[in-house]
Amino acid sequence: GAVVSQHPSWVICKSGTSVKIECRSLDFQATTMFWYRQFPKQSLMLMATSNEGSKATYEQGVEKDKFLINHASLTLSTLTVTSAHPEDSSFYICSAPTGLRDTQYFGPGTRLTVL
Amino acid sequence: AQSVTQLDSQVPVFEEAPVELRCNYSSSVSVYLFWYVQYPNQGLQLLLKYLSGSTLVKGINGFEAEFNKSQTSFHLRKPSVHISDTAEYFCAVSEASNTGKLIFGQGTTLQVKP
Numbered sequence: 722g723a724v725v726s727q728h729p730s731w732v733i734c735k736s737g738t739s740v741k742i743e744c745r746s747l748d749f750q751a752t753t754m755f756w757y758r759q760f761p762k763q764s765l766m767l768m769a770t771s772n773e774g775s776k777a778t779y780e781q782g783v784e785k786d787k788f789l790i791n792h793a794s795l796t797l798s799t800l801t802v803t804s805a806h807p808e809d810s811s812f813y814i815c816s817a818p819t820g821l822r823d824t825q826y827f828g829p830g831t832r833l834t835v836l
Numbered sequence: 837a838q839s840v841t842q843l844d845s846q847v848p849v850f851e852e853a854p855v856e857l858r859c860n861y862s863s864s865v866s867v868y869l870f871w872y873v874q875y876p877n878q879g880l881q882l883l884l885k886y887l888s889g890s891t892l893v894k895g896i897n898g899f900e901a902e903f904n905k906s907q908t909s910f911h912l913r914k915p916s917v918h919i920s921d922t923a924e925y926f927c928a929v930s931e932a933s934n935t936g937k938l939i940f941g942q943g944t945t946l947q948v949k950p
Contacts, residue, residue, distance in 0.1 A: 725879075764942045766940075814880070816880075816938075818936050827881075830879050832877070
């Protein structure tokens with residue numbers, strides 16, 4: 722079946738630095754990808770919709786200048802957490818719909834820890 | 837807008853016992869309904885989905901769910917659980933006209949005890 726990968730799987734960084742997380746669709750093209758954030762023991766919250774070749778659409782309350790999303794190709798979306806702070810520590814998960822609109826595949830997630 | 841409520845945050849159950857994880861949703865438009873499972877430090881895996889047709893949906897690992905439109909529910913069931921079913925389970929909904937955006941419930945931790 723379709724596979725979505727994320728890199729890195731975990732990252733630790735210092736406060737004030739920026740971190741880039743990649744989301745790739747390995748065997749299908751995705752014009753749209755979604756980025757979620759999950760705090761410990763909590764549900765997934767949709768952060769933004771990544772659109773290939775155009776600007777991302779952010780959910781209400783998500784700082785677009787802090788969470789930069791770039792969807793440069795049909796198989797790659799990146800999320801950059803800029804000037805990270807400890808409160809940005811979380812599990813970030815991406816997903817991509819396949820050609821069947823009701824089917825999405827999720828990446829394994831990236832755990833970000835900001836010291 | 838849609839919302840999803842999972843009524844139980846934790847469900848402890850003994851191995852080989854039946855289990856039901858409850859999910860209620862609200863929406864003013866037609867929706868698709870999903871159940872996902874998440875094992876520790878992993879992404880989400882689709883268990884089953886309801887799009888249309890038969891209200892009883894069968895998924896992987898012996899799970900099934902029943903869509904009840906009048907009660908706006910989509911409860912997940914398994915007649916006999918295994919230790920390996922211990923995980924976090926999420927109910928999710930999307931608009932039928934915009935299936936990309938999923939709204940998730942709070943999650944239910946299923947703890948299967950020997």
